[in-house]
Every structure is written in C-alpha cells, then in structure tokens.
Amino acid sequence: MFGAEVLELSSGWFLENAWLTGLIPVLGFAVILFFGKKLPMKGAEVGLASMAASLVVAVGAAVQWMQRTNSAESSGEEAVSLVQAFGRSLPGVAEGAEAEPFITPVATTWVWWQNSGLEFGIGSSVDGLAVLILALVAFIALLVMVFSVDYVRDDRRYTHFFAAITLFAGGMLIMVMAENMVQIILGWEIMGLTSFMLIGHWWEEEANSRAALKAFFTVRVGDVGLLVGTAIIFFGANQWAVDNLDSNGFNIAAIQAWALSGEANTQLLLWGAVALFIACIGKSGQFPLHTWLPDAMAGPTPVSSLLHSSTMVVAGVFLVARIYPVFWEAFNIGTGGLSFIAIIGAITIVIAALLAFVQDDIKKVLAYSTVSQLGYMMLGLGTGAWLPAVFHIFTHAFFKCALFLCAGSVSHSGSHHSFDMKKDMGGLRKKMPVTFAAWCVSTLALTGVFPFAGFWSKDEIIDNVGNNGYTFLMWVGLFGAALTAMYMTRATYLTFFGEPRGAAAGDHGHDDHHLAHAEEHELAHAGVARSLSAGANVKSGVEGSASDEPHGGHGGSAADDGDAHQDGPHESGKLILIPIVILAFFAIFAGFANPTPLASRFGEGVELIKKYVEPRSTPVVAEEFLASGPGESIVLVDGVAYAPSVSPAAEGGEAGAEKSGCGFTAPEAGTVCFFPGVSHAEPTFAKILLSLAVVAVGYALAIGFCVLFYGRRDPRLVGLTERNKALRGGFLFLKNKYYLDHLYENVIVHAVAHPIAKTAYWINQHVLDATVDGVGTSTRRAGEWVYDNIDQKLVDGAVNGSGWAASEAGHAMQPTQSGKVSQYGALLFGAATVGAIVLVLVNVS
C-alpha cells in the first residue's frame, strides 16, 4: 500500500562493515596476549593500531550515516507529495507539514545460533546513536592508550595492561553496535570482566584486589537485572515481533516497535523496564549501587579515565537510550509520569556531589563527579530529555577523560605517584602549566560555564527537565550544578594553588607512607572514625591505601620523564600531554556539535546531534521490515514510508496537552514506531542566565571558602566540624559515604551470608555428609559380599575350571603328537576318509 513511497537511502562500506570496529580490538587483544611480549613495544603498538583502525571505521561510518540522513532529506518532499496524492489521511499533521523520514539502521549480522524460528545474530546495527558512541569510544580509547604508553611504562604487566584495555574498549564497541539483546549482554559482560582485570591490575596489594572484587560483584548484582529484564522483554515481545515484523523478541528494533505498538502487556513492560534499569544502576554507578565506582580508582589512572568517560559506566546510560521506548512506555515518561529513572538520577546527582566534598584523593573527587554527571544523564532520560542526555554522554566523555588524565599527569610528574590532594599536592600550577590549563578548561566544561562543552549539554538537560513539567527535578539539577562548581573549585585549589605540600614540595620521605596508610585503613575499618578536621595536615581518607599506585610500577626510565624523583614536580612528557591537550580542545569545542540556544539565531542546521543522532518518531510500514529468509538475519531494508509525526508546532507543548504520534498514540495498523516523539525545550535567555548565575554563585562561594579555609586558615572555619555537633555529624556521615559500604558489607552481607553459611554447614555435616557416609559404607559392604561370593567363587571358579578342562584335554590328546610325519599323514588321510564317507552318506540319503 505504501509501495510507491519507498525511496532509496544511501549506504556505504563503512556503515555495512561497522562490525569491524568491534572485531578489530578483540583480535588485537588476542594478538597482544599471544605475541605481545615479543614485539618491540611490548604489545602497545598492536593496541594503538587496532584502536586507530576502529576509529577510522567508526568515523567513516559516522560520515556515511550523515550522508544517509541527507539522502533521505533530499527526497523527502517528493515522498510527502506522494502520500498526499494517495489521499491518505495523516493524523495530527497539518497540510504540507515537514515530514522527517525514519532513517532505518544499517544492519549486518551473522547468525550463529538458530532454533525453532529463534535466531541470535552477531554483527552491527548502525544508527545515529551507535555511530556517535562508536566514534567517541574509539577516539577516547586511542588517546588513553597513547597516554598509557608513557604512564605505565616499565610496569610489570605492561603487555597484559594493553591487552585488557584493548578488549575493554572492544567490549564497549560490541555492545554499542548490538542489533539484539544477546550481543548487548556479550559486550556488557566483556566490560565487566576486563574492568575487573584492570581495576585489579596491581593485585599484589590487597586493597586493589578488594576494589576489583567489589566492582565486579556490585556490577554483577545489577547484571542479574539485565538477564531477568531481557528474559521478561523477550517473553513479552516475541510473539508480537514474530507476527508483525517477522523478527524475534531479542531484536532491539523489534523491542522498540513492540513497546510503542500500544499492544504491549503493561505489566511485562513495567517489570522488564525495572529489571533492565537495575542493571543500569549497577553498571552506571547510580544510587544505591554507586559504591564500587570510587573504589575502582585502585586501577591505573588511564583505566579510571577510560572507565569513567566513555566505556563501562556509560554502558548503562547507553542501554536506556538504546531501548528508550521500553522505558518511555513503562514509566509513562511521555505523559509526565514521575519515573523511577528520574528519581534515581536526581538522588544520584546530589548525594554523589556531596560526597565529592570530603574526598582527599583527587581521583575520588573525579569519580564522585562522574557518578553525579551520570545522574544528570539518567535524569534527562527519565524525564524525556533523550537528546540532551545522549549529548551529555558525548561532551562529558571529553572533559572527564581530560580531568582524569590531568590527575594522572599530576601524580606521574608532580606528586610522586600520590593522589592525595592534601598531603602531596598544592601550588602545582607554575610547575605544570599545561596540565593546569587543561584542568581548568575541563573544569569549566564540567561545571557548565559558557561556552565550554558542558554548558551546551548539561544546561540542555536541566532546561528540558523543567520544560517537560518536572520543576522540582529542575531545581535539583541546578543545585547539583552549583555543587559541581564548588567541589571542583576545592579540588582545583588544593591541587594547583596554595603552598606545595608533601611530594609536591619535593619531599619524598615516603618510606613509611604505606605503613601510615595501612594503619589508617585499619582504624577506619575498626569503626574508629576519627573526627578529623579538614585541616591541611589531615591524613588521607578512609581508603587511602587503595589510591596509592605502587612506586615501583612505573619508575621514571622514560627519557622525557627525566629524574622525577630528584627534581621534584615538573611538567609531564609529550606522550602524556598530547592526549590531554587534544581532549581539552574538545572540552572547549565539543559543545558546538549541538548548540541548541544558537539554533534560533543560526537555524536548526547547527544542531548536528539532533539532526543526525536522534531517531525520527515517524511510523514505518511494518512490511518494509523484512526478514531475508532462514540463515540470514532480519535486515531493515532501505525503504522508508511516510506517515509524518506531529508537526514541530505541536511539539514542546506543556505536559498534559493533547499529543499524538509515536509514543503517545498507538501507530496505525500496519505501521510501527521505533522512537517516541520526544519534545525539545525552547531555550530562553532567562533560563540560560539562571543556570549560569547558579554556577557563578557556586564558584564564588567555593573560592571564598577555599581562600579563607585552606589559604588563610581562618580560625572561625578551621575545626568547625569539631566544634559544631550537627556539622560534625554531617561530615562523618559523608566521610563514611552514607554508611552504605557498612550497610552492604556488615549488615546485608553479614545478615545474608552468615545464616546461610551456617545452615549450609549444618546441612553439609548432617545431611550431605551422612548421606555420603551411608552410601559409602553400604557400597563397601556390598563390594565385600560381591568379592567373597561372586568374584571368588563364581568368576574365579569358571576361569579355573576352563583352564583345568583345557589342560586335561591337552594331556589326553598328547599321544597323537608323536612327531612322526608318517603318523601325521595317516591321521590326515584317515580324517579325510571319514569326511569323505560323511559327505557321501549325506548326499546319497
């Protein structure tokens, strides 16, 4: 019925072979593992080359995706006129409204398992979201690897480090390009495993291996949700997908279409969405499973950088964005429902930002900052602000990666491998000017100062949250933005301003360093939470020893590293600075990929992410969604039909207004939707000023506090937490991370594990062992009886008897063996005669 309107979308080699981006790092991992140690750069070159190759393919795919989108634009008007010529009534569309065709993803899959109509493919399904994240991950991973070449030089497991980090990036790429849920689980689990390997890279220290285990197990708690959610969604969607799309319930496009079809079982949808979101809570470090992320700082800094910017933690946000229709429908996001996702996101923003204030470890400040920023992304997704949330993934990756690499640079060259801001840093801005500049740029981007990258994405989230009717959550977001400005100011001040302390002052008296840390570790765990004032002589935090990288790990043998340990703080080498500078550059300019506030002035063409990444909420004719026959996967054909969605004028209305189109009303029979019609806020000057003012207030407060407190040591402030009970309680509450770790380790694990262990031991002793013993005893008795009666008498008797019979027969026959040839001949002929007689008798009678 829509056949005439099918038009050709351009494709290309890179789009169809985007699966290479995932395959290359996996192969690179194998090559490094098997041959890495024999190569001149110990395997690092393989990692770099594979990531560069992935980046080339990903960027090629991104360019071709933009061409594909443009190819639809150019022939769009023709198609609309065809629709009108066919006289089909289009709901909710004014005459001549602009029709934005749904751009079908380019899927290339190889089916590896097939049974009773259900098939699992592996390969790539590329759309705007996928190419954006693919290129981002490959780019960030490449820069982090360049950084690592110098940073982990001479590490005892250098080759394994590169193998694992290559596979880590590969896991994320595999997940991003997934066409079905099974591949998402595959990539997800690869990341879980490799993050365990990388966090525990220096496993000789117990704190590091504990952190690795904690990360692994905490994420596993969420992973159960992924498996359960995938199963629930499969059982909900499978029959619908088979009937309507000739697909199955694991196919992501089919799941999207099912969720928006209006025929989905709301209970299955709700519980599936809840289970999947629990997986995202674990992976993306949302409250209350965020506790593993700061501990993951035990890994080498490049790992933290990659893990916190573009891989692993973004995976949860990506999963929500990928199957967004499921969450949209399950939590009624379209009609202004207060969703689980938004609540968790909002809580995470605030609690993580508060925790960042009491950290002395520079990497832990950044870690809590990441948790907080992930909260923004979740808040955006939970309130219908899909585009700003995805855009925030993009911009956040650059500046957060830059911040972590700056922290690594400081530790590498400025503070003698320490990450303790209060003990070993301070006053580094003159010694490390490049690092300082990059840090400042990234901090401004993180806090959302115009015109740095974070401004364009974070303020968009806050703006859209308010626009979609969640006023309270908007204020939470603004509050979080102010907190962000404050804790980043504190970290910047402690690291780069003030008087140099400890290692930053050239003091390397670190021989008893670990001892002190270990002692403190013990104290903290024994519950002796010391009422430490936040003074400059405060020792490190609760888990200080987890953050210290082993000194022998990367001694300064690099030529550009110089004699770090004799000369005191100095700027890092080129291999470390170049990635930082590139990332800082993007931290300034990445925001211009989608500067929504500029759209009213320069036209919508400047919103590149909106144009190319956000899927169009246009219904597609189900028949165009064809299966290519057994043995091949479902391929979305390059055909597009038009039944245009709501006109732009109807978008962006206040919540509760009449809305129609995908995500609000069920699509017409025979058509399916793949993405809900999300609304976009119109940026206004007043809102921009408000958010900038909030950030400015945050900065002003924090700078004032830092100068008074850390700089001049104002007696009214120093020791305040000791004098004021309420403040002290709050400080301890934060210092102990809301006691969540105590809750998990001492209460939940204790309560669950101990009775279970005791019961299991009792059952083991009294039931299992008794059974095993009983079985063993009776078996032995039975064996003895069998030996005595059957083996000895029957079997041996038969054997001996046959031997005896043979022996006797032999003796009886012995005389015939005379050795006389003539006698033998006589016997022979006698026998022949007898035989002849028998023959004759038989034949005659």
Place this chain on the structure above:
Amino acid sequence: MLAVNFLLLGAALFAIGVYGVIARRNAVMVLMSIELILNAVSLNLVAFSLMTGAVDGQVFALYVIAIAAAEVGVGLAMVLMIYRNRKTIALDELSEMKG
C-alpha cells in the same frame, strides 16, 4: 564310460600315493608319493571337466601342476637341509615336533 575309467585310475593312483606317504621312510619317496596324489587329483579334475563339458577343471589342473612343481621344489630343499644337518633322510628318526 570313458570318464569313469579316468576316475578309477585317479582313485588307484591316489591310493598308491597315500600308501607311499604313510609307509615309506625315505623322505624323497614320500615326496614322490605326494606327486602321485597330486597327479591323481589333476586327472580327476580333467575327468570331471570331460563329464560336464566345462573348461574350468582343465584350468584347475594346470594350476595344480604349477603348485606341484613349487611344492616339490620346497620339499626337496627341506630334505637337502635335513640331510646336511643329520646325515639322514629317514622320516621316523625326525621327531622334533613331538608334543
């Protein structure tokens, strides 16, 4: 009945051969007796061929002659070796194979 005569001659030769194998002590004589038996068999085969009109029996007779030549060659070689070792070819003195 020409064929019956041949068969009777064959049987007579066979019986003489059997007597020779069993009764003679000299190994060469035993071998000669075996030749008699084989010739009797050949004669029988040709006679049967004559009776049935098929050529198969005559072909078999040719094979038997060839085998007889080989057997006599091997047999005489063994006799020669026995003579070299024992300076006698009397079979009743050879009882190495007594069980």
